[in-house]
Amino acid sequence: MPAANDNPLGTYLKDRRTKLDPAAFGIELTRRRTPGLRREEVAQRANVSATWYTWLEQGRGGAPSADVLERIARALMLTDVEREHLFLLGLGRPPDVRYQASEGVSxxxxxxxxxxxxxxxxxxxxxxxxxxxxxxxxxxxxxxxxxxxxxxxxxxxxxxxxxxxxxxxxxxxxxxxxxxxxxxxxxxxxxxxxxxxxxxxxxxxxxxxxxxxxxxxxxxxxxxxxxxxxxxxxxxxxxxxxxxxxxxxxxxxxxxxxxxxxxxxxxxxxxxxxxxxxx
Missing domain, CATH: 3.30.450.180 (Beta-Lactamase)
Incomplete structure (x- = not known):
């Protein structure tokens, strides 16, 4: 039986980060030991400290603000449902609603x-x-x-x-x-x-x-x-x-x-x- 995850926010951030293609962001494909974006690359895109972002993934960064989570969501190119999940993990609540005009129904x-x-x-x-x-x-x-x-x-x-x-x-x-x-x-x-x-x-x-x-x-x-x-x-x-x-x-x-x-x-x-x- 798998052990309980005591850092679900950090696990989720790392998972989303490693699934991104660096080439899609214009990042030169030099030798990389891990897939996806590096922590400092996500931090730069989100305009936060690389050290603080590293702590956040490690569960040492304290509670992030809604504004920081918004910037991280954009940096990781999260979908609406992924963004909502990020807020639930980070703040225990969904993000504020962003009104969008309807485009009809499927x-x-x-x-x-x-x-x-x-x-x-x-x-x-x-x-x-x-x-x-x-x-x-x-x-x-x-x-x-x-x-x-x-x-x-x-x-x-x-x-x-x-x-x-x-x-x-x-x-x-x-x-x-x-x-x-x-x-x-x-x-x-x-x-x-x-x-x-x-x-x-x-x-x-x-x-x-x-x-x-x-x-x-x-x-x-x-x-x-x-x-x-x-x-x-x-x-x-x-x-x-x-x-x-x-x-x-x-x-x-x-x-x-x-x-x-x-x-x-x-x-x-x-x-x-x-x-x-x-x-």
Whole structure:
């Protein structure tokens, strides 16, 4: 049985360092006794002392700062998941989120959505832009494909789309929840500056939004029950769940599962009717 590793951070740093190709960094391939980059080469790339970096690998350097770990992560060309692991080993917590604009979803994730025939499902960004949806969502929630991409923001739709507002049996309660959950997601993603324009726009358009935004309420958006008032079939109840998309911290998957067999039948009717209309 292998002995316990009492220096997991140093072991991980050495492993990542020895897996790098010196030629990729323009380093002359002189005779080397060990593969990968040397400790002093990593230290130089990270702009830290070679002695201190050596101590860090040896478990003698003390706790590194987040800034130093960021520089080491860049020096070692770590992927996002490798960078997160480095922070967990070095600081016992993941790194601060670096907001990145979404580039859409993979075909595989879209196939997951499409497999949910009668459960409306959407993928949204940290700033609540809807970037993917399934046929049930288009039939029951909103036909997102008929909207320009700039208008597919769930927060904007709650305050600016009369159809979305009419679908809420208790719009004020729903709007308060959405604003609170939106605030949490944006803060967690470090995207406050990215949504400043949207907040300004909604503040100019909706006094109700201004009042709710100033309240500074925060809400969890994990799971719950949602009721919708559909203009064709009437009231539909859903149990919703919000899931993180592994490897894509910028995205979350929201699934609305019909709460009863009667609700399933209503969603099925709307989905099949829309499919026939589209040919």
């Amino acid at each position: 075909p595989r994730l879209q196939r997951v959505l499409d497999a949910l025939a009668f459960s409306p499902a959407v993928v949204k960004t940290a700033t609540w832009d809807i970037v993917a949806w399934n046929r049930a969502a288009a039939a029951v929630l909103t036909d997102y494909g008929a909207l320009p991409p700039s208008q597919r923001n769930a927060l904007r739709m709650v305050f600016c789309d009369p159809r979305v507002r009419a679908a809420q049996p208790d719009w004020e309660h729903a709007a308060r929840f959405v604003v609170g959950a939106f605030r949490v997601d944006v803060a967690r993603a470090g995207a406050s500056s990215q949504v400043a324009e949207l907040v300004d726009e909604l503040s100019a358009l909706s006094p109700e939004f201004v009042a709710l935004w100033r309240d500074n309420d925060v809400r969890a958006h994990g799971e719950g029950v949602k009721h919708l008032r559909h203009p064709i079939v009437g009231s539909i109840a859903f149990e919703y769940s919000n899931f993180a998309v592994d490897g894509r911290p910028d995205l979350s998957l929201v699934i609305y599962n019909p709460a009863t067999p009667a609700d399933v039948a209503l969603v099925r009717s709307l989905t099949e009717t829309r499919a026939v209309a589209l040919g």
